[in-house]
Amino acid sequence: MTTIKDIAARLELSPSTVSIVLKGNGDRRKIKKETQQRILETAMELGYKPNIQAKILRGSLSAKYNISLYWVSDNRIHLLSRFLKGLQTAIMDNGYQFQLSIVPYENNHLMDILTQESVITTNAIIICNPSEFDMEYLENSEFHIPIVLYNRYSKKYSTVTMDDKTIGLLPAKIFAAHGKKHPALLKSPATFSGMNIRTNVFEFQISESEMERPVSVIVEDTMRGGYVGALTLCDLNPLPDCLFCTSDSIALGALKAFYEQGIRIPDQIEIISVGNGRPEQEEYCVPSLSVVSLPLEDMARECLKILSDSLSTFQYIPKSIAFPTPYIARESCPALQENAL
Numbered sequence: 001m002t003t004i005k006d007i008a009a010r011l012e013l014s015p016s017t018v019s020i021v022l023k024g025n026g027d028r029r030k031i032k033k034e035t036q037q038r039i040l041e042t043a044m045e046l047g048y049k050p051n052i053q054a055k056i057l058r059g060s061l062s063a064k065y066n067i068s069l070y071w072v073s074d075n076r077i078h079l080l081s082r083f084l085k086g087l088q089t090a091i092m093d094n095g096y097q098f099q100l101s102i103v104p105y106e107n108n109h110l111m112d113i114l115t116q117e118s119v120i121t122t123n124a125i126i127i128c129n130p131s132e133f134d135m136e137y138l139e140n141s142e143f144h145i146p147i148v149l150y151n152r153y154s155k156k157y158s159t160v161t162m163d164d165k166t167i168g169l170l171p172a173k174i175f176a177a178h179g180k181k182h183p184a185l186l187k188s189p190a191t192f193s194g195m196n197i198r199t200n201v202f203e204f205q206i207s208e209s210e211m212e213r214p215v216s217v218i219v220e221d222t223m224r225g226g227y228v229g230a231l232t233l234c235d236l237n238p239l240p241d242c243l244f245c246t247s248d249s250i251a252l253g254a255l256k257a258f259y260e261q262g263i264r265i266p267d268q269i270e271i272i273s274v275g276n277g278r279p280e281q282e283e284y285c286v287p288s289l290s291v292v293s294l295p296l297e298d299m300a301r302e303c304l305k306i307l308s309d310s311l312s313t314f315q316y317i318p319k320s321i322a323f324p325t326p327y328i329a330r331e332s333c334p335a336l337q338e339n340a341l
Contacts, residue, residue, distance in 0.1 A: 040116040064099040086300025110134035146310035164194040168201030171272040175242040176209035183214040184240035188221035226253025248277030271332040287331035
């Protein structure tokens with residue numbers, strides 16, 4: 001196991017200088033930035049980790065692995081509760097000796113939070129919702145601890161993803177099977193490539209089904225965004241007879257707008273949403289919301305399983321797990337006839 005003395009010897013520095021930097025006190029002790037960077041890079045290169053057993057004996061650390069969960073601070077914060085529920089059940093059901101830390105970061109600014117210095121203080125990391133810019137930073141960086149990416153694609157890191165093509169395909173095929181002709185799409189600006197895959201596949205399948213080209217309205221990923229977008233659709237002639245929403249929040253706002261305008265769901269417009277919100281909210285809104293369900297809790301559990309396997313075997317070989325996204329039919333879009341798909 002690499003020690004502080006090993007790092008000091010490699011760099012021809014004193015062990016005390018190395019220790020100060022690794023504890024995050026380099027600036028306060030006025031150690032040169034260049035020296036701090038050399039120490040951090042060498043620590044990562046040699047695979048240095050703090051002496052956990054020594055810290056346990058001193059009473060400064062519990063006998064658990066520290067898992068850091070990086071979650072972006074934007075509208076997707078409401079999804080965090082579902083992800084945490086999955087992590088909690090995984091820890092309790094499997095007896096994982098994990099201590100969880102939540103690290104918020106701003107979109108496109110992951111590099112400001114996830115640094116070589118911060119990595120030294122944790123044993124493994126789950127990164128959720130990184131942007132394309134954040135992904136570029138990750139692909140160009142070397143972090144010598146297990147890292148799992150939630151709902152992103154990578155050959156460098158382990159990934160737990162869902163079938164973005166099916167998320168877009170199912171609504172289009174269901175609307176076609178119901179004989180719909182005038183589709184619409186309420187979508188928020190894409191924050192990662194998977195969102196574009198969903199909407200592109202939806203629009204392509206619509207064209208293949210000999211339906212009209214969908215009316216596409218870009219909205220905020222909020223209930224207000226869905227409300228405003230739906231009001232825009234209400235002014236169209238002819239009125240859309242089916243609607244795909246890229247999030248539950250958008251769909252719930254749209255339901256309120258249609259209700260106020262006296263538009264009957266599903267008689268006049270069938271609605272299917274990406275089911276990324278709380279299943280209970282989808283089931284008990286009026287009318288209940290039909291969704292392509294995203295298995296956030298199951299994906300969270302799989303993230304922890306990958307990290308547990310890596311930490312127990314010391315093998316950090318990237319693996320990719322993809323989860324299915326089933327259609328749950330409720331009142332906003334009735335169930336298909338058997339074999340309609």
